[in-house]
Amino acid sequence: MAKSRPVFICQNCGAVASRWQGRCESCGDWNTIVEESDPGPTAIRTTRGRPFELEGLAGSDKPAARIVTGIDEFDRVTGGGFVAGSVLLLGGEPGIGKSTLLIQACAALARRGARVIYISGEEAVAQVRLRAARLSLADAPVELASATQVEDILATCANGERAALIVIDSIQTMHTEIAPAAPGTVTQVRASAQALLRYAKTSGSTIILVGHVTKDGQVAGPRVVEHMVDAVLSFEGDAAHHFRMLRASKNRFGATGEIGVFEMTGLGLAEVANPSAIFLAGRDASAPGAAVFAGMEGQRPMLIEIQALVAPTSLGTPRRAVVGFDQNRLSMILAVLEAHGGLKLGMHDVYLNVAGGMRADEPAGDLAAAAALVSSLTGAVLPADQAFFGEIGLSGAVRPVIHAGMRLREAQKLGFHQAVLAQGQQIGADERRAGLALRPCADVAQLVATIAQSAPRAKGGG
Template sequence: MAKSRAVYVCQNCGAVASRWQGRCDSCGEWNSLVEESDAGAPAATRRAARGRVFELEGLAGEGRPAPRIATGIDEFDRVTGGGFVPGSVLLLGGEPGIGKSTLLIQACATLARRGARVVYISGEEAVAQVRLRATRLNLTDAPVELAAATQVEDILATCATGARPALIVIDSIQTMHTNMAESAPGTVTQVRASAQALLRHAKTTGSTIVLVGHVTKDGQVAGPRVVEHMVDAVLSFEGDGAHHFRMLRASKNRFGATGEIGVFEMTSLGLAEVANPSALFLAGRDSGAPGAAVVAGMEGQRPLLIEIQALVAPSSLGTPRRAVVGFDQNRLSMILAVLEAHGGLKLGMHDVYLNVAGGFRAHEPAADLAAAAALVSSLTGAVLPPDMCFFGEIGLSGAVRPVIHAGMRLREAGKLGFNHAVVPQSQQISDDGRGSGVTIRPCADVGGLVAAIARISARERTIARG
């Protein structure tokens, strides 16, 4: 019997230390080392273990697409790549109260109504609480099997009885514990061991398992990063508590495209799918105010039109404010520097506020041109045409660089009634993009953008005088 010894494991990165210290040497996190026991197999047993010989195959061969189990929720199936793959394990993360359990209980109910066996294991709530949520969502008629349990061995033994479950939901992985690890639930060792046991069950039985994960203050899934490498897909459920919109985003997917998003709206009856998110994000916008520009963006394979709002005001502080919501702070600093260096604008004594409307987060560089247009519009007081959209990446030289999927962006803009699109001058436009009915206005650099908005401002002042 191996003698167990005490080790200290970082709860942030999983690094192991032989003694306690206030700061982890690997990730730099303070007060993250927790004492855990290290009871391993004897060295002689490990040396005596021998593996079996297996057959190796070549690259050539018939490839079959993975079978899918569609949930019936189109936005959910879009993100997963067409539905659940039998034997796969998914990790769903999100902030508390964002709607993770609501989304999963709706997916479980839809599958169960189609005749599939679905098991929902709650480690945080009692069965009565889950039933109360199902009653509120009008899902009590769905034959979903519920249980409140935290012991992994008990859960797997229960799921092994009767018909093979098509879907098993574990809410959440941080509450699970297994006898294979001698540490407290929620620690790195327990989360890793529990996830490994559930992953092994999914691969051997063919059941799809969805693990719900907590998130840290930085928005990352809590626990060891090795869990994200173990699972087949990592989904994040995002949203702002002040808005009804929720975005389901895939940051990893072995059976589909990454970067895909599904858009939902929180209603009194749960999460409702949003078939046309562009129209929803642009609803209620004030097209007659300066400092607003619409970007024709892409999220995965889906085009989205969202509004970027900017406010540039004189500052009375020695160091002007730079506040950003839904946009990268570093990219804003770069755009401001390029506008000063190559656009002739003086922004050093102005407070700058930038916001992406609707609680959305603009990640791609194609939003640079729209952000720059909104900043120039706010500074000059020029109101941009309400039927004009922008897309393009801004380089440090001031040049506007081309981006991908221009045709899809233009088609989406044409569907929503936009007549003009400011695009990079070197942008390649496909035939379907040119047939969208949107007039293409090429822009070579930020100097040309500033000059064009200045002409709009001068024309508006002339109209106001006359």
């Protein structure tokens, strides 16, 4: 029998090294390499496999049945509810509200008559009960346990009626006898996830794995876990805001990029049915440097405010600070405004912020960001009922974007009367008859000239 030999595995990315070293050569993190035991090469099986039947692409299979929790924002992100036998990975920073969200989802599903099991590896049963009592959910028939041994958990879940939903909080605390390593290590996380995945596929129970996140916001542990599961959800938020966003970065049974918006209240997480109205509430429409962006989060249109402040600097190198917007796209927009818009921004500090703790990641936000920058530089106040969307190219041209109809309908629903968009943007007949005034924009030079006309005075630039 071959002797076991030590291996050194990075606990952040799962890379294997032949010896210990302070810095992982794969991900670059320090002090993440841990020694683990390797059982050595296994004996080669000489038994012959059994052939199985192959099928064609055409068939009469019905769509997978969905398990609806009743929390609309949660069901939206999962694609209309949980699929039986699927495994989901939910990540988020400590204290963001992952356990609160899952307790509410478990209670909502249990009250609909389904068997729900909540396994906590980090908290005692009494702590989970206290949270449920604080959220007025103590009467929900959710089955609780505090355990970390995967084999014991699976044996308990298999005893009795099949569970519709099993929550494992968290996967980093689980331990299986199959892997000879300490809990929380890459080997243990991978082996525990594989055992839970096999149980979900054979039993038909939906399993949600809660995962810790690293300092850069990525789900901790080996990347293979994200590839194993059917959906990867991230629960995001800012300690300075009450809003929380649930995003789907991977979903085998639905669209990716979907977002669910919640508000943290004294009674837990409350759904936000109309996020656009919430994020635009209280904005100062009479101040320069603010533009409303008609964006898309998955299949949901959403209006958010992009704020800019352009101020003269006394430093040799002007500052560029950005929150909620891509730093590289801001640099590109500033360069295009200088090269093709005639603005002089080299001696100005530039600050760009997306209000409400949101993020504007899609290129369609270029036009709104440029409008906010020009408005702040010139002092011109943009119309309060005007929305922007469009991508800016390096030539200065404004390019069309997708889902224009959905963006315009969302803007009209919230009382906007004007929309600035690319000149070549394709608009459906229904949107043209809706009464929303469309302002085509060919390039950034036209954008700068239009905004500068309403400026009370020039603070700098062209």
